[in-house]
Amino acid sequence: MTRDLSFKLALGLLVVFVLVALFGPYLLEHDPLRGSLRARLDPPAWAEGGSAEHLLGTDRLGRDVLARIVQGARISLAVCLVVIAIAGSIGTALGTFSGYVGGWVDRVLMRLVDLALSLPVILLALLFAAVVGPSFLNIVIVISMVLWSQYARMSRGETLRVKNEDYVDLARTSGLGHVAIIFRHVLPNIAPSLIVVATLQVGVVIVLEASLSFLGVGVPPPNPSWGGMVAEGRSYIVTAWWVSALPGIAIVLVVMAVNVVGDALTDRINPGLRGRGA
Amino acid sequence: MLKHLAGRLAEALVALVLMSLVIFLLSRVIGDPVALLLSDSATEADRQLLIQQLGLDRPMWQQYFTFLGNALQGDFGQSVTAGREDALELVLSRLPASLSLAGVALAFTLVLGILLGVLAAITRGTLADLAVRMLALLGQSAPSFWLGIMLIYVFAVHLGWLPTSGFGGPAYYVLPALTLGLFTLAAITRLVRASMLEALSSEYVKLARIKGLSEWSVVLRHALGNSLIPVVTFMGTFFATMITGAVVVETVFAWPGIGRLAYESIMARDFPVIQTVVLVITAFFILANLIVDLLYLAIDPRMRAAG
Amino acid sequence: MTEPLLSIRDLTVRVGKHPEAPSILDRVSLDLMPGETLGLVGESGSGKSTLGMSVLRLNSPRLAAGTTGQILWQGRDVQKMSARQLRRIRGEEISMILQDPMASLNPVQSIGVQLREALRRSGKRNLSAAAEAALAEVNIPSPADRLRAYPHQMSGGMRQRIVSAIGLAQDPNLLICDEPTTALDATIQYQFLELLAALRAAHDMAMLFITHDFGVVARICDRVAVMYAGRIVETGPVAEIFARPAHPYTRALLASVPSTRHAPRRLPVIEGQPPAVGNRPRGCPFHPRCAAATDQCQSVPPRAEIRPGHVLDCWHPQEIAHDPA
Ligand SMILES: Nc1ncnc2c1ncn2[C@@H]1O[C@H](COP(=O)(O)OP(=O)(O)OP(=O)(O)O)[C@@H](O)[C@H]1O
Ligand code: SF4
Numbered sequence: 057m058t059r060d061l062s063f064k065l066a067l068g069l070l071v072v073f074v075l076v077a078l079f080g081p082y083l084l085e086h087d088p089l090r091g092s093l094r095a096r097l098d099p100p101a102w103a104e105g106g107s108a109e110h111l112l113g114t115d116r117l118g119r120d121v122l123a124r125i126v127q128g129a130r131i132s133l134a135v136c137l138v139v140i141a142i143a144g145s146i147g148t149a150l151g152t153f154s155g156y157v158g159g160w161v162d163r164v165l166m167r168l169v170d171l172a173l174s175l176p177v178i179l180l181a182l183l184f185a186a187v188v189g190p191s192f193l194n195i196v197i198v199i200s201m202v203l204w205s206q207y208a209r210m211s212r213g214e215t216l217r218v219k220n221e222d223y224v225d226l227a228r229t230s231g232l233g234h235v236a237i238i239f240r241h242v243l244p245n246i247a248p249s250l251i252v253v254a255t256l257q258v259g260v261v262i263v264l265e266a267s268l269s270f271l272g273v274g275v276p277p278p279n280p281s282w283g284g285m286v287a288e289g290r291s292y293i294v295t296a297w298w299v300s301a302l303p304g305i306a307i308v309l310v311v312m313a314v315n316v317v318g319d320a321l322t323d324r325i326n327p328g329l330r331g332r333g334a
Numbered sequence: 335m336l337k338h339l340a341g342r343l344a345e346a347l348v349a350l351v352l353m354s355l356v357i358f359l360l361s362r363v364i365g366d367p368v369a370l371l372l373s374d375s376a377t378e379a380d381r382q383l384l385i386q387q388l389g390l391d392r393p394m395w396q397q398y399f400t401f402l403g404n405a406l407q408g409d410f411g412q413s414v415t416a417g418r419e420d421a422l423e424l425v426l427s428r429l430p431a432s433l434s435l436a437g438v439a440l441a442f443t444l445v446l447g448i449l450l451g452v453l454a455a456i457t458r459g460t461l462a463d464l465a466v467r468m469l470a471l472l473g474q475s476a477p478s479f480w481l482g483i484m485l486i487y488v489f490a491v492h493l494g495w496l497p498t499s500g501f502g503g504p505a506y507y508v509l510p511a512l513t514l515g516l517f518t519l520a521a522i523t524r525l526v527r528a529s530m531l532e533a534l535s536s537e538y539v540k541l542a543r544i545k546g547l548s549e550w551s552v553v554l555r556h557a558l559g560n561s562l563i564p565v566v567t568f569m570g571t572f573f574a575t576m577i578t579g580a581v582v583v584e585t586v587f588a589w590p591g592i593g594r595l596a597y598e599s600i601m602a603r604d605f606p607v608i609q610t611v612v613l614v615i616t617a618f619f620i621l622a623n624l625i626v627d628l629l630y631l632a633i634d635p636r637m638r639a640a641g
Numbered sequence: 642m643t644e645p646l647l648s649i650r651d652l653t654v655r656v657g658k659h660p661e662a663p664s665i666l667d668r669v670s671l672d673l674m675p676g677e678t679l680g681l682v683g684e685s686g687s688g689k690s691t692l693g694m695s696v697l698r699l700n701s702p703r704l705a706a707g708t709t710g711q712i713l714w715q716g717r718d719v720q721k722m723s724a725r726q727l728r729r730i731r732g733e734e735i736s737m738i739l740q741d742p743m744a745s746l747n748p749v750q751s752i753g754v755q756l757r758e759a760l761r762r763s764g765k766r767n768l769s770a771a772a773e774a775a776l777a778e779v780n781i782p783s784p785a786d787r788l789r790a791y792p793h794q795m796s797g798g799m800r801q802r803i804v805s806a807i808g809l810a811q812d813p814n815l816l817i818c819d820e821p822t823t824a825l826d827a828t829i830q831y832q833f834l835e836l837l838a839a840l841r842a843a844h845d846m847a848m849l850f851i852t853h854d855f856g857v858v859a860r861i862c863d864r865v866a867v868m869y870a871g872r873i874v875e876t877g878p879v880a881e882i883f884a885r886p887a888h889p890y891t892r893a894l895l896a897s898v899p900s901t902r903h904a905p906r907r908l909p910v911i912e913g914q915p916p917a918v919g920n921r922p923r924g925c926p927f928h929p930r931c932a933a934a935t936d937q938c939q940s941v942p943p944r945a946e947i948r949p950g951h952v953l954d955c956w957h958p959q960e961i962a963h964d965p966a
């Protein structure tokens with residue numbers, strides 16, 4: 057029962073996140089990029105000295121923290137969607153191909169995936185990002201480079217499972233081409249497992265993007281990425297805790313919700329994956 | 335089994351070589367080392383001289399093998415920063431700080447994670463279980479850079495119990511180790527809880543109960559051993575998480591380890607140091623995975639027989 | 642008359658505490674006398690294992706929470722025992738061979754460790770010698786070597802015998818065997834039954850023998866109880882039940898057993914499916930599949946003892962002698 061409740065709560069939170077990312081920026085009066093010098097480091101409304109003007113306070117440049125968090129949600133969501141699209145299609149294409157073809161191609165590709173999974177990828181990402189410089193496009197490429205291998209592994213395993221099912225044999229004997237078989241019979245059947253991977257990865261992407269932005273190689277300022285906001289607030293944490301704390305709480309809430317939903321989906325769709333979330 | 339280990343070792347070497355190639359290419363192709371090394375006032379003649387000195391006029395593959403050959407002899411070049419220190423020495427001097435932090439974090443994480451996981455499993459469905467699961471969820475969801483800052487704010491700035499950052503006695507370890515370990519703690523807790531629940535409903539635990547063993551013997555002697563097998567399997571991943579986590583955590587806590595060195599050298603485009611750090615970290619990754627393989631042998635008799 | 646060793650009264654096991662939760666066992670009652678072997682027969686899912694495990698309180702916490710009724714062991718209610726009292730009974734007085742012998746041994750401990758653990762509680766002095774003797778008793782060759790081996794190094798038949806040795810280690814008064822032969826192939830099955838019969842005599846035990854197989858019942862049991870959908874529908878002495886089965890379900894089962902009883906088989910499927918837990922019909926649970934069913938069968942059938950010791954729950958007991966041809 058608590059399971060069901062937490063699932064609903066988490067799903068609700070995710071819906072709010074998506075809605076805020078889509079429509080939030082149009083509803084707020086403050087510009088996330090424009091500050092006011094008279095309102096620098098104003099505390100949130102409930103704290104001493106706070107006002108309803110800036111519900112979550114302002115940052116060093118007097119920019120409204122709420123407006124920046126809302127704008128940051130949009131950036132997080134955008135990074136997630138693009139990364140999952142890129143990493144998902146590359147990984148799935150390679151994994152499905154590998155599993156479907158089999159033989160030495162499969163062995164080589166899977167060794168590659170093992171390698172990709174065993175390298176200190178965050179460092180590589182950092183390195184790459186530092187070399188090519190911070191931009192939305194670069195961060196999306198970097199994170200996709202890190203995450204494609206999980207789709208490859210999953211789709212390969214699932215393809216192997218589906219490949220020998222009767223309906224695929226039937227399709228083959230009835231003269232359907234390989235590409236058609238993959239698109240019509242294999243992909244639809246492995247899709248649920250891939251959705252589970254994608255869900256579980258949303259949290260990873262958000263944290264990775266935030267970490268890179270925190271380290272200064274992610275979404276470039278003045279765009280309000282949640283990780284970047286935490287970094288900006290770090291140096292005056294003593295006097296203005298909210299600048300760092302609040303965007304972090306936004307990250308925690310969204311990632312927590314994603315994890316709860318991901319776990320529930322795992323249980324329902326592919327229980328074999330349980331406990332492999334690490 | 336020996337064959338298996340040999341295979342893993344070969345794989346490890348391939349991984350190292352591949353990593354070195356990636357780093358080499360990144361540093362030579364994308365980051366123009368000449369531009370990095372030259373001051374703004376350098377002339378074209380200076381430039382040509384440097385290119386010749388560095389051997390950059392030779393074909394790429396030759397350059398790579400020179401790099402590889404030097405690396406094998408322990409020569410990773412010198413830092414391009416003012417100090418011009420030997421890259422390998424620099425990295426090795428930062429290693430103890432990182433290893434001790436990761437060791438402390440891994441130790442507390444393992445002990446606490448197993449305890450909490452077992453507790454949650456044997457009190458399944460109670461408030462204690464719920465509390466542990468919430469903690470695990472939080473630990474898996476909080477990004478470490480934020481968590482570190484918040485811990486500093488609460489325990490160092492507000493309460494004044496612990497130092498804010500820097501390297502020193504045991505007190506200095508508490509917050510960084512906590513920050514570095516929380517994600518892994520959450521992962522171990524979840525893993526142990528799940529595998530403990532599975533073990534507790536297994537037939538061999540039923541047989542242990544049929545023998546009339548106490549609940550403690552059942553949990554400690556029969557269920558625990560089996561539920562630790564997955565933890566061992568994931569040890570390599572955990573260690574990896576800690577090493578990469580070190581980049582962020584050491585930066586937040588001004589910890590003089592290789593994580594922070596990696597970050598600083600990347601920001602300064604100090605490619606000789608970057609190459610060394612990344613290769614050393616990769617080597618540790620691989621070493622950790624080999625140790626896990628051996629541990630696995632020790633804990634699971636079924637593995638000893640298997641090829 | 643002697644007191645029953647084990648006496649189960651109205652045992653109901655539900656999936657969870659809720660009083661409306663679906664029941665796996667429904668008001669099961671039975672008695673077992675000292676030294677007696679009672680066969681428990683029924684299709685898969687009828688609740689045989691759940692019944693056997695209830696006696697030692699081995700069911701999952703969810704089922705344990707949904708258990709009502711009494712299980713009296715020598716007059717004491719197992720349900721009400723403290724953990725300490727329960728432990729004293731487990732192994733020493735009641736022991737059990739679980740349905741899945743392959744999974745019953747701890748994969749990361751040697752056979753010796755697992756066997757000595759049971760022997761230690763019975764206060765044997767020389768544990769190693771006792772362990773070897775215990776393996777020798779179940780016909781395991783070169784027991785000293787086997788003690789050092791791990792479960793994965795042994796065949797199914799070997800593991801089955803080791804599990805039996807562990808079950809017998811503390812010389813129990815009652816041994817519950819949950820389909821101990823189904824995992825074995827036919828010849829080993831036969832040997833194993835002979836072994837169990839010999840051990841039963843040597844240890845002077847009572848047995849609750851769970852099986853799919855009437856051939857096995859004929860070979861080893863004194864009485865038999867037939868289960869259907871969580872209830873015991875008919876019970877009586879083996880000869881009586883074989884000669885004059887009165888419950889339509891028992892008759893259907895027996896009719897489909899080959900008359901040559903030397904090749905034991907699993908219970909063949911009767912027309913239709915046994916109802917799933919939570920989807921069991923009201924009244925007599927067999928009525929959707931019963932040839933003799935009438936409207937009356939929609940309500941709970943009465944219990945009647947039609948001959949001494951031969952009890953059944955049915956509106957329309959079949960009185961004609963069963964013809965095995
Ligand atoms: N913990 C549980 N929760 C829910 N249902 C359960 C649980 N344990 C058993 N059941 C259900 O109770 C029914 C009876 O199970 P049980 O194992 O007692 O049957 P059985 O007669 O031993 O069958 P088999 O001959 O296959 O061993 C099955 O339908 C099973 O699915
Ligand atoms: S009570 Fe009715 S339905 Fe049930 S077995 Fe007897 S005759 Fe058949």
Ligand SMILES: [Mg+2]
Nearest residue numbers: 689690691740
């Ligand atoms: Mg059973």
